[in-house]
Amino acid sequence: MGLKPATNPDVEAAEIELSIDGKSVMAKSGVSLYDVISSTGKIIPAMCYHYTFDPFGSCGMCLVMQEGKKAPVRSCSAKATAGMIIRTEGEDLFQARKKAVEKHLSVHPLDCPVCDADGHCELQDTAFQHGVTNLANAKQKFIPEDTRSPALDFNMNRCIACAECINVCKDVLMIDALQFMKKGGFNQVVPKGDLALSCEFCGDCLAVCPVGAITNKFSKYLYKPWQMKKTTTTCNYCGDGCQMYLETKDAEVVRVTSPLSWKNKWGDRADTAKGHGGLCVRGRFGFEYIDSPARLKQPLLRKGNQLVEAPWLETMHQVVDRFSDIQRKHGSYAIAGLITARCTNEELYLFQKLMRAGFRTNHLDSSARYGHLNFVQASRHALGIGRNPNDWEDLTKAKAVLLIGSNITETNPLTAVRIKEAIRVYKAQVVVIDSATTNIAKLASHPFLIKPGTEGLVIDGIVKATLELDLIDQEGTQKFPLSFKALKEAVAHISLEQVAAETGMSVEALKATAAIFAEAPRSIILCAEGIVRRPDGYQNVLKLIDLAWITGKLGQPGCGVNTLTEEPNEQGAVDMGVAPEYLPGQSSFDDQGVRDRFAKAWDVTLPAAGSGANLTEILKRCRSGQIRALYVIGENPLATFPASMEVRAALDRLELLVVQDPFLTETARMAHAVLPACTSAEKDGTFTNLEGRVLRVREAIDPIGESLPDWHIMTALASALGCQWGYESSNDIQAEIMKLLPGYYNLGQPRKIVPTLEPYFSDGYAADVAERYRPSAPRDTRTQRPFVLLMGQILYHSGKMSTKAPGLITIAPNTGRLRMNPQDMERLAVGEGTTVRVTSDHGSVQLAVQPDQSIGPQTCFFPEHFNEPPVKDLMSVQIDSATGVPSFKQTRVTIEKV
Ligand code: SF4
Ligand code: SF4
Ligand code: SF4
Ligand code: FES
Structure with missing residues (x-):
């Protein structure tokens, strides 16, 4: 309408x-x-x-x-x-x-006693409010329930044909998976074509259905709404930071519901620019890992070749004695720690404090090192800001969005919904540049398919096209004439024709992108895994900043260069100082003034300036024997890195490996002690999402078994090491962070941050711009390894954690198959299910193939969540020299029919 x-x-x-x-x-x-x-x-x-x-x-x-x-x-x-x-x-x-x-009630069965919506039903409420007692012409429908979907059941006897499910799916999500169909004399909602539902399974249709016509397969007929406790918390799967309600019955997590609901249908249409309150499939159906039977319920201690259950007291004594022993014999730098960015801000803060003030080592890192630090360090270097400048509202209201190297509907589905609204409501032009035909590319005004691994070259081409077309912000560039001159010289050697030949993006497309981006009043760049998790990620973010600078999009309201965080608290991990280069607040670890402040606050002498090893250096030093004890919280390097990183050899060499995790991971199996940790559903705290919003995480159930929140375990460990920490709750830690980082807990709208161009663009830029546009050796066509193998995230999973959620595994099991472009399959004369041998410089793996239209030519894809077959071991690792970010999700392979 x-x-x-x-x-x-x-x-x-x-x-x-x-x-x-x-x-x-x-x-x-x-x-x-x-x-x-x-x-x-x-x-x-x-x-x-x-x-x-x-x-x-x-x-x-x-x-x-x-x-x-x-x-x-x-x-x-x-x-x-x-x-x-x-x-x-x-x-x-x-x-x-x-x-x-x-009228509605007369064609609706009165099966309320066996309906999950009983007590949470708009039809019940309105019938009650209007005193409907007599249904003279009631008709029974007798429609069999449609249970073909892995997540949702459709009971069309209850449907009142309001079309809310169809409309949310078509308008808001732009997926359009449902339709009305006249069947058996009634208008029924059916999946498109009346086939089994094939969609993103976000469950938003379920959320808005005002009756119980659509039901959640994973919580059907369990409890009535009023029997459950409802806890408002933040999703623990990705950096979008969606708010959700965990509905629990005692120790059981029954279901997840969203702020989007038929109950909150009254709102300001403009407010959806800040989010529509829905969830994605992971948030809504991925909750079963929380009370999984596989959860660790007791500490484990290695006795001989075995890990055996042990009391907390004995385990902690052993852990502390062995850490202290190693520290005494080999010094503090023989100890290191890794932590997942799925922990809360308070835990991340405490972790770096424990490493620095407790163990006196600066060898520490988090999963933000897998890519986010490329963005943070480039943005800090050029602009002095270490997070995204734009929020969801800016993105929704942008007139031009340049999305490069991101399969956003798979990694950050709710940020993707913002782009969809930008397209649908605010008529934005959206340029999508990717080596796959992603779902968002199908909706974009300007989708461009490129050769895998050429994102950096494409940016070269767009910058060059911007200069050639004179789409320059004169005022902004004239402020820094030497830098502008240096940029022009740095890109002088670039030929658009050459870029087009190497990337597959035509000269016209490069020019069109430059014009769309430069000419729109509000232009936003979003870059993700194809930039920040690839070799040269740091330099490529700097090139995007160049593009935004010369087109006048730095510091302008509603404009900026942004990234996507895959884990829920990657931003928090950096903000809390979990990296050898940063203290809390992203202050330099080597800055004497800041060091003094923290040393005083913590009443310690900090590890020496300039000391510290990051993730890959830590593993290297474990292998060389310099690091002898490793404390791992929620990370699983053995299952994450390819074999060429020799993680097993690194862990084997350790005298002490302590793993703290809700599950017995591959890395935990090698540990000397395993400490059972809670999931985020069992603790309080906060996450910082990709907008910089600090969001509450709330305890919904008591800790499972004898598991404890990570902050609790760390506090106990610190006390045993002699630290006088008196934290009794996450709030106590928060109070300390508030004192040290005033203003961090913005709870609500994050403060707008404006980049500072002055230091870098007036001094330093000219000296290093040539390096990032340095001509690379001509790309080798490598006919011997003609395919690019990519590993990455799929919508239904997040890291390895989601694989512990049976609901998500039901929806998206590990097929063990390599996804390939159908034309490539035809060329290789292989059909669906045919076994092929995939060979890289690191070995061969045999697996079946499956066609996937979204995969670009000469590319193949395997989901990073699964290690069976061990496709990850085909990958090589490249370390970004500026940031230490390891890149290991892309390699060249040959594929042969077996
Ligand atoms: S689950 Fe989501 S994508 Fe699937 S039909 Fe419902 S609203 Fe559409
Ligand atoms: S939202 Fe529920 S009641 Fe409305 S059309 Fe869809 S299934 Fe029927
Ligand atoms: S988009 Fe991310 S934060 Fe939101 S529900 Fe999905 S996984 Fe959770
Ligand atoms: S006609 Fe249904 S709400 Fe207006």
Whole structure:
């Protein structure tokens, strides 16, 4: 129906005045009359309406009287216009609405006792409110339940044909997986084509269904809504940081629900720019890892070749004695620690404090090293800011989005929904540059398929095209003439034709991208795994910053260079100082003033300036015997790195390996002591999402077995080491962080950060810009290894944690198959299921293939979540010389039919 959001950054809608129930109300012209009425606090029943998508107008509940009209008006689909005189109350309206409820109830089974929505059902509520007691013409439907989907069941006997499920899927998610179909005399919701549901399984249709027609397979017939405790918390799967409700019954996690619900259908249409409140499949259906039977419930100690259960006290004594012994004999630098960015800010803070103030070592790192640190370090180097400058609202309202090296609907699905809204509501031009035909590319105005591994060259081409087309921000570049001159000289050797030949992106496409980005008033760059997790990631982020600078997009409202964080708290890990180069607040570890401040606050002498090993250096030093004790929290390097990193050899050499984890991981199996840790559902704290928003994590259930929150275990360890830490809760740690980093807990909207161009662009830029555009040796066509093998994330999983959630494994099991472009399969004369041998410089693996249209030519893909068969061991590792970020998700291979 094309109703407008109440605010639009480009079109200032006229302010109008209308009367509602005798009161004068101001509104924007063209918005839904229902939105205007609900903004006054009046809630009219509305069973087919939701503010996140355009009205459908089918249920007949939102009736109001408009002066001058004889019959009631459906307020959801009526546009607010100046001078309207509206009445929302009265016996006539009550009776009209009651008739509508009766109509819906007459074709709805009264099977409330066995319906999961009982007590949380809009039809029940409205029937009750309208006193519906007599259904004279009730019809039974007898439609068999559709249970073909792995996550959702469709009971069309209960459906009231409100179309909310269809509309959220089509409008908000732009997936369009559902439709109405007339079957057995009734209009039924069916998956498109009446086939088994094939979609992203986000469950938003389930969330908005006002009755129990769509049900969650993983929590069906377990409990009534009122029997469960509902805890508001933050999802532990990706950096989007979605808010969710964990619904629990005692120690059991029953289901996850979202703020998006038929219950919260009353909102300001413009608010969706900040998020629509939905979840993705991981958040909604991936909760079963929390109370998995595989959880560690007791500490384990190595006795001979075996890990055996042991009491906490004995385990901690042994751990502390052995750490102390190693420290005494070999010094503090013989100890190192790794932690996952799935821990809370408070735990990450405590971890670096324990390593530095407890063990007196600066050998520490987190999973932010897998890529996010390339972005942080480049952005800090050039602009002095170590996080994204833009939030979801900026992204939604951007006029141009340049998405490069990111399969965003798979890694950060809810940030992807912001781009979808930018396309649908705010008419943004979206350029997607990737070596796969991603889902977002299918919706983008300008999708460009490139050869894998050529993202950096593509950026060279866009920068060069921007200069050639003179799309330059004169004012901004004239402020730093020497830097601008140096950039022009640095890219002088680049030929667009050459870039096009090497990348597969045509000269016209390079120029079109440059023009779209430069000419839009609000342009945002989003780069992810194809940039930050690849060789030269650091330099490639700097090149994107160059592009934003010369087009005047640095520091302009609604513009900037951003990245996506894959784990929930990668930003927090960097902010809390879990990296040898940073103290909390991203202060340099070597800055004397900052060192003094922390040394005083912690009452210790910090490890020496300049000391410290990062993730890959730690593993190297473990192999060489310099590091003898390793404390690993939630990380699993053995299952993450390829064999060529020789992680097993590194861990084998250790005198002490302590692993703290909710599960007995591959790395934990090699440990001398395993400490059972809680998941985020069993603890309080905060995560910092990719917008820089600090979000609450809340304890929903008691710790499983004898597991403990990571902060608790670290506090006990520190006390045994002689530290006088008195933390009794996560709040105590938060209070300390608040003192040291005032303003960090922004809880709510993050502070807007503005880049500072001055130091770098006036001094330093000219000296290092040539390096990043240095001509590389001509790309070897490598006919001997003609394919590029990529490993990466798929929508249904996150790291290895999601593989512990049976729901997600049901939806997306490990097929053990290599995904290939169908044309390539044809050339190799292999069909679906045919076994091939994939060979890289590091060995061969045999596995079956499966066609995938989204995979580019001469590329193949295997999901990084699974190590069976061991495809990861085919990868080589390259370390970014500037940041120490290891890149190991891409390699060249040959593929032969076996
Ligand atoms: S689960 Fe999500 S993608 Fe699938 S039909 Fe429902 S709304 Fe659409
Ligand atoms: S399944 Fe639910 S949301 Fe979909 S049309 Fe039926 S009642 Fe409405
Ligand atoms: S988008 Fe990320 S944070 Fe949101 S529900 Fe999905 S996995 Fe969780
Ligand atoms: S809410 Fe308006 S017709 Fe259903």
